[in-house]
Amino acid sequence: MNKNQILVPLNNNSYEVTIKQGLVNSIGEELNRIGINKDRKILIVSNQEISNLFGEKILRNLKKNNFYAEIFNIKAGESYKNLATLSDIYNAAFEIGLDRNSLIIALGGGIVGDVAGFAAATWLRGIEYIQIPTTLLSMVDSSVGGKTAVNHPKGKNLIGAFYQPKAVLIDPETLATLPSREFKAGMAEVIKYGIIKDKVLFEYLESEKNRNKILNLENESLIQIINNSIRTKAIIVSQDEKENGVRAILNYGHSFGHVIENLCGYGEYLHGEAISIGMKIAGDIATEKNLWLKEDSLRQNNLIESYGLPTQTPKIKKNEVITILMGDKKVRDGKMRFILPKEIGKVDIFNDIEESQFLKYFD
Ligand code: GLY
Numbered sequence: 001m002n003k004n005q006i007l008v009p010l011n012n013n014s015y016e017v018t019i020k021q022g023l024v025n026s027i028g029e030e031l032n033r034i035g036i037n038k039d040r041k042i043l044i045v046s047n048q049e050i051s052n053l054f055g056e057k058i059l060r061n062l063k064k065n066n067f068y069a070e071i072f073n074i075k076a077g078e079s080y081k082n083l084a085t086l087s088d089i090y091n092a093a094f095e096i097g098l099d100r101n102s103l104i105i106a107l108g109g110g111i112v113g114d115v116a117g118f119a120a121a122t123w124l125r126g127i128e129y130i131q132i133p134t135t136l137l138s139m140v141d142s143s144v145g146g147k148t149a150v151n152h153p154k155g156k157n158l159i160g161a162f163y164q165p166k167a168v169l170i171d172p173e174t175l176a177t178l179p180s181r182e183f184k185a186g187m188a189e190v191i192k193y194g195i196i197k198d199k200v201l202f203e204y205l206e207s208e209k210n211r212n213k214i215l216n217l218e219n220e221s222l223i224q225i226i227n228n229s230i231r232t233k234a235i236i237v238s239q240d241e242k243e244n245g246v247r248a249i250l251n252y253g254h255s256f257g258h259v260i261e262n263l264c265g266y267g268e269y270l271h272g273e274a275i276s277i278g279m280k281i282a283g284d285i286a287t288e289k290n291l292w293l294k295e296d297s298l299r300q301n302n303l304i305e306s307y308g309l310p311t312q313t314p315k316i317k318k319n320e321v322i323t324i325l326m327g328d329k330k331v332r333d334g335k336m337r338f339i340l341p342k343e344i345g346k347v348d349i350f351n352d353i354e355e356s357q358f359l360k361y362f363d
Contacts, residue, residue, distance in 0.1 A: 001016070003227070004018065004019040004020060004223060004227055005017065005018050005019075006019075006227065006230050006231055006234050007234065008145075008164070008234040008237060008238060009234070009238045010164060010237070010238055010241055013146075013164045015164060015165060015166055015167050015168070016034070016167055016168075017143075017144055017167070017168040017170065017230050017234070018030065018167070018168070018169050018170065019170045019171075019172065019223055019226055019227055019230075020169075020170070020171060021171065021172060021173055021219050021223070022171060022173060023169055023170070023171035024054050024057065024058065024132070024171040024173065024174055025057060025061065026061060027058050027061055027062060027105075027132070027169065028061045028062045028064060028065025028067055029061075029065065030167075030169055031062075031065070031067060031130075032065060034166070034167050036067075036103060036166075037101075038065075038066045038067055039101070040067075040101050040102055040103050041068055041069075041096060041097065041098055041099070041101075041102040041103070042062065042067055042068065042069035042070070042102065042103045042104075042105055043069070043070060043072055043089075043092060043093055043096060043098055043102065043103075043104050043105070044058065044059075044069055044070065044071045044072070044104075044105045044107050045071075045072055045073075045074060045089055045104060045105070045106055045107065045108075045112060045115070045116035045119065046071055046072070046073055046074075046106075046107040046108050046112055047073050047074055047075065047076040047108055047111075047112060048073045048076070049076060050107055050108045050109075050112070050134055051071055051073050051107075053134075053174075053177055054107065054134070054174065055071050055107070058107070059071065069105075070092075070096050071107075072088075072089060072092040074088065074089065074111075074112065074115060076111070077111070077267075078111060078151070078266045078267070079266075080111070081111045081114060081115055081149075081150050081151050082150050082151055082152075083150055083152075083159070085115055085150070086115060086118060086119055086150050089115065089116065089119040090119065090123060093119070093123050098123060098124070098127065099124065100124050100127060101127075102127055103127065103128050103129065103130065103166075104116055104117075104119060104120040104123075104127060104128075104129040104130075105129065105130045105131075105132060106120075106130070106131050106132065106133075106143075106165075107132045107134065108132075108133070108134055108135075108138070109133065109134060109135035109137065109142075110133075110135065110137055110138040110141070110142040110143075110271075112138075113131050113133060113138050113142050113143050113148075114142060114147070114148055114149050114150070114157070114160070115148075115150055116129060117129055117131070117146070117148030117163060117165065118148035118149055118150055118159075118160055118161060118163070120148070120163065121148050121161040121163035122161070126163065128165075129163075129165050129166065130165055130166050130167050130168070130169065131143035131144075131165045131167075131168040131169070132168075132169045132170075132171075133168070133170060134171075134174040134175075134178070135175075135178055135182055135186060136175055136178065136182070136183050136185075136186025136187065136189075136190070136226075137182070137185060137186040137189055137271065139170050139172075139175075139186070139226050139230075140186065140189050140190055140193070140225075140226055140229035140230060140233070141189045141229075141233065141250075143165070143168050143170075144168055144230055144233050144234065144237070145164075145233060145237040145247075145250075146162045146163050146164035146165065146237070146241070147162060148160050148161050148162075148163050149161075154327075155327060156258070156262075162241060162242050164241075170226060172217075172219055172222040172223055172226060173219070175217055175222060176217060181270065182270065183215075183217075184272070184307055184308045184309055185270035185271060185272025185273050185309070186272055187214070187272065187307040187309065188253075188271075188272035188273065188275050188276045188279070188304070188307075188309055189229065189272060189275070190205065190225050190226075190229050191205060191276075191279070191300075191303055191304055191307065191309075192250075192252050192253060192275065192279065193228065193232045193233070194303075194344070194345070195252060195279065195300060195341055195344060195345070195347065196232070196249050196250070196252050196339075196341075196345075196346075196347045197232045197235075197236075197249075197345060197346070197347075198228055198345055199343075199344050199345030200228075201225065201228045201229070201232075202299075202303070202344050202345060204224070204225070204228075205225070205303060205307075206299070206303055206306075211306060211307070215307070233250065236249065236250055248337075248339060248349055249339050249347050249348075249349065251339060252279060252282065252339040252341075252347055253275040253276070253277075253278035253279035253281075253282055253339075254275055254278060255278060255282075255325065255336075255338060255339075256274075256277065256278035256281045256282070256313075256321075256358075256361075257271070257274035257275035257276075257277065257278030257279075258274070258278075258324065259278075259316065259320075259321050259324045259325065260277055260278065260313075260314060260316070261274045262324050263316050263320050263321075263324065264314055264316070269310075269314075272309065273309060273310050276304045276309035276310055276311060277310055277311060277312065277313055277314075279300065279304060280300075280301055280304065280311040280313075281313065281358065281361050282338065282339065282340055282341065283296075283297040283300050283301065283341060284297065284361065285338070285340060285353065285357055285358055286340040286341050286342070288357065289340070289357070291340055291341065291342050291348075292341050292342055292343050293343075296341070296344050297341075299344065300344070313361050313362065315363050316362050316363060317362065317363050318359045318362045318363065321358075321359065321362050322355070322359075335351065335352050335353060335354060335355075336353045336354075336355070336358065337349065337350070337351050337353075338350050338353045338358075340353075
């Protein structure tokens, strides 16, 4: 395994994440390398925009390598991450005759990955799938770890399964076509890894020279931050695949991020923007509780802002915050479960945060 291949070690379903420049041009060769037989039908689930960019190229390459594949596009956007879209994928799977030996490839961002992964988890009681993430957020977070889901009208990701991919294939060159706002939103998850577990990554991100390289999409630095992020995720997921404990630290900044996404409407804030604000609030609570130094809190906030991400909490009413957190089952008896930083590179799970300690950040 070379240094840009990362093993996600799990009991029965370990897999490799491969990060390679230009990989999207040689998916057939990658499938050969990981031992996918030619006789397996492949359904590539994507969306129109991503298909337009990479679909034809991938199909041509698969054909050249004697694989049979078809693309099925789902509609882009959080509002389509639902049972109707899932049902459309099942219809496509039926039409092309996906059997238990077939393979699904998720080609796109987090929504495509989550829905296609859940389709794979459930079609014929589960067939193999491969993630080819094309956004920074899905590269460093959602494509790794096996969380698959669709939304229910009552809440995000309420219907889903832990179902690990057979492999994750990442080409940082696909980020060249990603809108800059989305790239920056993905940086929020990278910064998150720095705070929860990787001080070296945090310091790498702090350097102005590195920031310029990253924001200019220089491949070497992109590979480095993606690699470091996934290494941390792989360690955490392998310790707690189904989030019974330590995996929750991956949700640093997400509780209030989720509140903001929910109350301001999905789309007003991108996920990464909302969790940037969530990390700022978590940092402020930790400062008040004397868990970490004020200067670390400022370093965190400066880093977030230096990547063009927001830290200002929007106007949201206290009672609405409580309603959302109750829905998330994060509030129990007026106390909340929360991930708070203790220093840069170290967080902990706290079950005893009083409502008054976090409601003051809202109206
Ligand atoms: N995105 C958080 C997790 O995979 O657990």
